[in-house]
Amino acid sequence: MTPPSRLPPAFRELAAELREAFARWDREPRPWPEARFADLALRSFELQWHTVAPYRAYCEARGASPDTVADWPDIPPVPTAAFRHVDLAVAPRAGGDLRFRTSGTTRGDGERGTHRVVDPELYRASLEATFARLVLGRPARECGPNGPLVLSLIPPFARGSDSSLAWMSDDVAAHLGRPGSRSVAPRGEPDAAEARSSILACAEGRIPVCILGTTLAVDAWTRALEAKADALELPPGSVLMDTGGAKGRPGLQREEVLARVSATLGLGAEAIVNEFGMTELLSQRYGRGSADAGASPPLVAPPWLRTRALDPVTLEPMPEGEAGILCHTDLANAGSAVSVLTEDLGRVRDGVLEWIGRAPGAPPRGCSLATAELLRAGEG
Numbered sequence: 001m002t003p004p005s006r007l008p009p010a011f012r013e014l015a016a017e018l019r020e021a022f023a024r025w026d027r028e029p030r031p032w033p034e035a036r037f038a039d040l041a042l043r044s045f046e047l048q049w050h051t052v053a054p055y056r057a058y059c060e061a062r063g064a065s066p067d068t069v070a071d072w073p074d075i076p077p078v079p080t081a082a083f084r085h086v087d088l089a090v091a092p093r094a095g096g097d098l099r100f101r102t103s104g105t106t107r108g109d110g111e112r113g114t115h116r117v118v119d120p121e122l123y124r125a126s127l128e129a130t131f132a133r134l135v136l137g138r139p140a141r142e143c144g145p146n147g148p149l150v151l152s153l154i155p156p157f158a159r160g161s162d163s164s165l166a167w168m169s170d171d172v173a174a175h176l177g178r179p180g181s182r183s184v185a186p187r188g189e190p191d192a193a194e195a196r197s198s199i200l201a202c203a204e205g206r207i208p209v210c211i212l213g214t215t216l217a218v219d220a221w222t223r224a225l226e227a228k229a230d231a232l233e234l235p236p237g238s239v240l241m242d243t244g245g246a247k248g249r250p251g252l253q254r255e256e257v258l259a260r261v262s263a264t265l266g267l268g269a270e271a272i273v274n275e276f277g278m279t280e281l282l283s284q285r286y287g288r289g290s291a292d293a294g295a296s297p298p299l300v301a302p303p304w305l306r307t308r309a310l311d312p313v314t315l316e317p318m319p320e321g322e323a324g325i326l327c328h329t330d331l332a333n334a335g336s337a338v339s340v341l342t343e344d345l346g347r348v349r350d351g352v353l354e355w356i357g358r359a360p361g362a363p364p365r366g367c368s369l370a371t372a373e374l375l376r377a378g379e380g
Contacts, residue, residue, distance in 0.1 A: 007091050007118060010047050014040070014334055018304070019125040022332075025303060026129035026140050032303035040304070040331050041072035044338040051090040055337070057377035073308065073317070077327050077341035080280050081363065081371040083113030088336045091118045098123070100164035102279045115164070115279050118335045123282045124171060126332035130302045131172055134286040135241055135273050136210065143176040148238065149202050150177030153190040153213030153221060164279050165243060169212045177210065190217060192224055199232050208237035211265075214244040215257055215274075222260040233266040240267055241286075243275035258290050274299070276355055280340050281305070282332035285353055296355040304331035309348050312364035315341070321349045323356060325364050343367055 007015075018040065025032075046066040049056050055078065059065060064076045078088060083102070087093075098117035117123055132140040136147065150173040157166040173181040184195045190213075202209050211234075213221065218240065225232065240261060242254075254274070261267055269289035276299045277284040283305040287297030301307070308317055309324030318324035326344045333340070343363050345356040363371070 006094055008047065008051055010043075011051075011090050011119075011335060014043055014047060015119050015122045018331055018334060019122060022125040022129045022302070022304065026133060029133055030303075037303065037306065037331070038072045041075065041329055041338055042066070042069065044331060044334040045069060045072075045075045047090055047334065048336075048338060052088055052337075054086045054374065054377055055088065058374040061373060061377050072306075072329055072339075075329065075339040077339040077370070078337035078374065079341045079367050079371040080113060080278070080343065081367065082374045083115055083280055084111045085375055087114075087116060089116040089118050090335050094118070096120075098167065099162060100167070100279045101162040103163070113279060115336060117282065122332060122335065124175075126283045126302070126304065127168055127171060128175055130284055130286070132176055134300060134302070135239060135275075136176065140176060145178055147176055147178050148208040148210040149198065150181035150210045150212065151195055151198055152183040153185055153195075153211065153217040154183060155185045155188050156183040159186070159188070165214075165277070168277070168284075172210075172212065178207070185217075190221055192221065195221070196230070196232065199234065203233060203235050206235050208239070209234050210238065211240040213240075213242060215242045215254055216244065218242045218261065219257045222257070222264045225264045226260065231264050231266070238265075238267065239271050239273060240265065241273045241275055243277065255290055276353070278328075278340075278342070280333075280337070280342075281328055281330045283330045296353075299353040299355060301351070301353070305329070306351065307346070307348050307353050309346060310341075310366065312359065313366055315366040315370070321347055323347050325359060325367065326353070326355075341367055341370055 049059055049066055059076050062076050069075055098120050100115045102113040128140050132138060132143055136143060152169040152173055154166055154169045155161060157170045184191050199209055258269065258272055261272055272289065274287045274297055275284055276296060283302060285299035285301045287299040289297050306329045308327045309322065310316065310327050311318060312325050323345055326342045326346045329339045331338065343359045345359050347354045
């Protein structure tokens with residue numbers, strides 16, 4: 001972690017308050033009052049305005065400052081493309097910082113964005129409370145020795161990965177899983193025999209299992225089980241978390257993967273949880289079961305993550321339930337960019353997100369203009 005003396009005092013105070021707020025929600029999950037979310041978001045914005053010079057210049061070009069921004073939806077969002085060009089962090093670089101990199105851009109230029117995390121404990125507090133409640137269905141304090149065995153089909157972070165998903169999977173196994181939880185892909189590819197023996201041992205002891213993997217990895221694993229006619233009945237209370245949809249596999253539908261999982265692992269739709277996360281965000285959404293083709297299941301977030309659908313050109317809010325490009329306000333991002341503008345399409349109704357997919361073709365005009373403004377401001 002960044003040495004505390006290098007973290008701005010305002011950030012240390014805010015991060016401590018956020019960690020405690022996340023822990024309270026984990027103990028007793030209730031909606032947050034609007035005023036509470038707004039206060040924390042505006043304090044995050046003020047901190048970032050004062051400490052991240054390119055972001056401050058970008059805001060000033062838009063006439064936005066802590067004196068003029070009165071509510072959280074008015075915080076100027078950072079487009080995801082900016083993470084490829086600008087260091088967005090409230091503290092100088094230090095050896096203990098986490099550096100997560102995006103898997104790559106769909107625009108074909110080979111550039112990868114970087115999200116520098118100056119306080120891994122803040123990320124951990126958001127991650128564990130959300131995963132425990134929305135995936136495992138229990139508070140984090142009831143996990144660990146009394147929780148499920150967590151088996152990850154994702155290579156470990158220590159293997160040299162710069163993936164936020166790998167770090168997340170390692171942390172879930174280490175802190176929410178019972179002893180023996182681990183990645184079963186230590187060399188990159190999942191070890192099917194190791195996973196099988198662990199699952200059979202859990203089935204004998206009626207110990208729930210939590211499987212973590214990308215949708216593509218889950219598809220490959222269950223196909224391998226099918227090829228050997230090796231159906232594994234997971235113990236009651238087991239759950240599978242898949243992430244990433246079917247990106248990277250043309251023609252593959254997540255519904256096909258769910259059917260395969262149900263047949264080979266004996267899991268019903270409500271025991272299969274789709275994760276929606278981004279390198280640029282430190283909080284995640286989760287949705288259970290299947291959905292219409294081409295869309296995610298309804299994705300639920302903890303109260304410190306809010307999402308709006310915006311007009312692709314004007315960046316004005318879309319009416320409730322209508323599709324637009326997604327803008328996330330994530331309080332766990334207090335150390336980088338609390339408001340993030342994406343190139344994803346989705347609908348939001350009553351705070352629940354339906355992710356549709358990436359915007360086709362060139363980046364939406366509103367995103368392109370915002371990126372150009374931020375880069376010009378940074379150069380200035």
